Amino acid sequence: MSLVDALQWRYAAKRLNGEAVPEEKLERILEAARLAPSSFGLQPWSLVHVRSPELRQRIHDAAAPQPQVIEGSDLLVFAVHDSDFYQQLDHHIRHTAETRGMTESDLAGFRDMIKGTLDGKGDHQAHLAWAARQAYIGLGVAIAAAASEQVDASPMEGFKPDALDEVLGLHDKGLRSVALLALGYRDAERDQGAGFKKVRRSMEKFVYRLG
Template identity: 70%
Template sequence: MTLTDALHWRYAAKRMNGEQVPQETLERIMDAARLAPSSFGLHPWSLVHVRSQDLRARLHDDAAPQPQVIEGSDLLVFAVHDRDFKAQVDDYITHMAHTREVDESSLDGFRNMIKGVMDQKGSHEACLEWAARQAYIGMGVALSAAALEEVDASPMEGFYPAKLDEALGLQEKGLKSVVIMALGYRDTERDQGAGRAKVRRDRDDFVYTIE
């Protein structure tokens, strides 16, 4: 199946049948999110994987009252790093130097350029908003990867971030949830959206070509 075929197949399933996503399939989807692009490669967000049925039931009751949370196989939380962004840059540069086996001082120009961008943003809150946009790129890659695996993936903003963060102990981890995504398999009998034609703007009304 091509990526285009997979994207025609996928939709945001509203009801799921409880079937478990195989571990190896799940790992491929999460690894796709890990490999997603981000500005400077900084990757200022992390993935929180919730498989426990009991914990997802509590999240459903207290923070994310949507059926996919408990009917799906797994819940992925895309969470930004809520800590000093210049410290994140330093950690990234150290990791890059180790990975590429170069002297860290050779990356000082790159380090200072990224920190300059952080200064331009002006506040920690502005940096958090920027980080959230990077997390959404990762979610898009994960959605596509799930479609290629023929796993349903339902992204959701309809939850209470503060309650979800508290339930998962994200604040202690220096994380702040941005968006969540349920993984599983569609329940075609109960989901009214199953089998419906995909509605998108025509290509000529969507793509503006400037020559």
């Protein structure tokens, strides 16, 4: 199945049947998210994988009362790093140097360029908003990866971030949740959206071709 065919197949399933996603499919979805692009390769976000039914029930009750949370197989939490972004930059430079067999001084110009970008964005809250946009790139990649695996994926923003962070202890990990993705398999009999034709603007109305 091509990626376009997989995206035609997928929809945001609201009811899931509880069937477990095979481990190998889950790992490929997680790996795709890990490989998602981010500005300068900085990856200012992480994934929190929740499989425990008990923990997902607590998330449902306290922060995200959507049925996908408890009816699915797995819940992915996309969370930004709530730490000093200049420290994140220093770690990224060290990691890049180690991975590519370079010295940190070799990357001085690269570091200065990223620092200039951070300086221009303003305060920590602005940095967090920038990081959240990077996390959403990963969310999109994970959705596409799930579709290619014929796994249903339901993205969610309608939850209480502070309550979710408390349930999962994310503040202690230096993280803040920004989006959720429930993984599983559609329950076509209970999901009113199952089988509906996909509604999208036509290519002519969607793409502006300028030359």
